[in-house]
Amino acid sequence: MLEYNDLILAFQELKLNDKAVIAHASLRAFGQVAGGADSMVTALMYTMGAVIMPTHTYKTMVTPASGPANNAVNYSRAQQWNRLAEPFDPNMPADVMMGLIPEHLRQRPQAKRSMHPILSFAGVNAAKTLQTQTLENPFAPLMEVANADGWVALLGVDHTVNTAIHLAEKLAKRKQFTRWALTESGTVTCPGFPGCSAGFEALEPTLRPHTITIQTGSATIRAMPIRMVIVKTLDAIKKDPLALLCDRADCERCAAVREGLKG
Ligand SMILES: [Zn+2]
Incomplete structure (x- = not known):
């Protein structure tokens, strides 16, 4: 069983107390944690200058009958899911795929949440950063974190959930997608939707020299400057457009x- 103090000691080793941090976390990876997700959130807030986590809401997504070609959408097949969509509202819980910790962060009275109907982020001490997000530029807050010499923390998860790599893909001019979301004022178009992240762990070896790695209970914690994530992603895609x-x-x-690269 990990106690709150074990978490504090572990996170303090990352030396992020004056840094803005985009964190991704799996509570389950840590095994038994006294106080669960709330303990984890308090420890993150206590040891990091600012904490931002993704609170994406995929159940707002709808698909029109037709749209851009080569957009990884089967427009006719997707129609059947539209009736399950719910309009975004700022109090909508983060998708279960995000894990428990972002949702617990979002519920803190000190936390703010950005307003993208699919790709919102919640954060503490990060109000201005979160405000930079727009429908067209969903990862703008991560660029703000990069400009402020911020870090990425992967807590019991790997690079396949590292959202900063999506920002770097966009900077590398990799193809982005168009999606749609239901809001209280109707359906809105959401350009700049990212691609698939299942192959992102391939970046780990080149990031390793820039990564602080610590073991806490059963979980591996990795932290690295977000700028290094961007630089190494740009390098990889420059060397191989399919990276x-x-x-x-x-x-x-x-x-x-x-398909887009064939043109
Ligand atoms: Zn894929």
């Missing part, structure tokens, strides 16, 4: 990136 794509035969978004 970091996954090799699943049925991956529609990676197939669309490959």
Whole structure:
């Protein structure tokens, strides 16, 4: 069983107390934690200058009957899911795929949340950073974190959830997608939607020299400057335009990136 103090001691080793940090975390990876997700959130807030986590809400997504080609959407097949969509509201919980910790961060009275109907972030001490997000530029807050010499923390998770790599893909001019979301004022178009992240762990060896790695209970914690994530992603895509794509035969978004490069 990990106690709150074990978390504090571990996170303090990362020396992020004056840094803005985009954190991704799996509570389960830590095994038993006294106080659960709330303990984890308090420890993150106590040891980091600012904490931002993704609170994405995929259940707002809807698909029109037709749209851009090579967009990794089967427009006719997707129609059946539209009736399940719910309009975004700022109090909508983060998708269960995000894990428990971002949702607990979002519920803190000190936390603010950005307003993207699919790709919102919640954060503490990060109000101005979160305000930079727009429909067209969903990862603008991560660029702000990079400009402020911020860091990425992967707490019991790997680079396949490292959102900063999506920002770098966009900076590398990799194909982005268009998605749509239901809001209280109707359906809105959300350009700049990212590709698939299943192949992102391929970046780990080049990031390792810039990464602080510590073991806490059963979890591995990795932290690195977000700028290094951006630089190494840009390098990888420059060397090989297909870098970091996954090799699943049925991956529609990676197939669309490959198709786009043929032109
Ligand atoms: Zn893929």
